[in-house]
Amino acid sequence: MHLKAILNHVTDYKSFVFGKVRWLEVENGTPALEVQILPRLNGVRICSGCGQGRPGYDTLPETRRFQFVPLWGIMVYFVYQMRRVQCLDCGIKVEQVPWAEGKSSLTTETKWFLARWARPMSWKEVSGLFRIGWDQVYEAVKYAVSWGLKHRDLENIEAIGVDEVQWHKGHHYQTVVYQLDRNQKRLLWVGPERTAKTLLRFFRFLGRQRTARLQFIGSDMWQGYIKVIRKKARHAVHILDRFHVMQRIGKAINDVRAPLCQCP
Ligand SMILES: [Zn+2]
Helix, strand or coil: CCHHHHHHHHCCCCCEEEEEEEEEECCCCCEEEEEEEEECCCCCCEECCCCCECCEEEECCCCEEEEEEEECCEEEEEEECCEEEEECCCEEEEECCCCCCCCCCECHHHHHHHHHHCCCCCHHHHHHHCCCCHHHHHHHHHHHHHHHHHCCCCCCCCEEEEEEEEECCCCEEEEEEEEEECCEEEEEEEEECCCHHHHHHHHHHHCHHHHHCCCEEEECCCHHHHHHHHHHCCCCEEEECHHHHHHHHHHHHHHCCCCCCCCC
């Protein structure tokens, strides 16, 4: 079976076809394949602003590279020259392609792939195993979480744990919030840095009514968190015990393998 036939089997990019495939050697000696994507002549161009089919405007000069799911230990990249559309509603806009969103260099398939591995493994392990940046694993998990949030019920959350993860060497943090109810343990929310503002954003996202239902909140002694929890959820019991919060989060991730999302 030809590689293009395999790719056609696992993807469904209407209006596009796979073109030339070539071998690359990436920096650390890992073999890699580069697969060209070409637009079909009679295909529809979609405006990234409104999602509607629009007439073409031009083709951008640079080629963009997207990381696809690795195959047999071989890295796989798509290369494509983005086009622009002339949209009555949005003006001149870059087209929307079915394999990626916005400026991301990861395909949507790759995000799901990484996010699934990030359930049983730490983000750092996923990053090492697939020779990918920690920030890309973060991007993938965040994508899966926000997809899950859009499609899931957030009612009746009674216990949450707030924690931070450190990334790159140095003081770069992400704030993560888990649901820690007896019958439901899952990653709920991820936000940049570990500031009071970050956690405020979580409470804004959760909303006043759902926050009112919280009974237990676990976090460490970080002042920023304490201040916000006091302000937003004074009624809930605040457990200042990072060890036990971490134990429960660890249990949530490793034993229960709490689903991040219901993947499509
Ligand atoms: Zn538009």
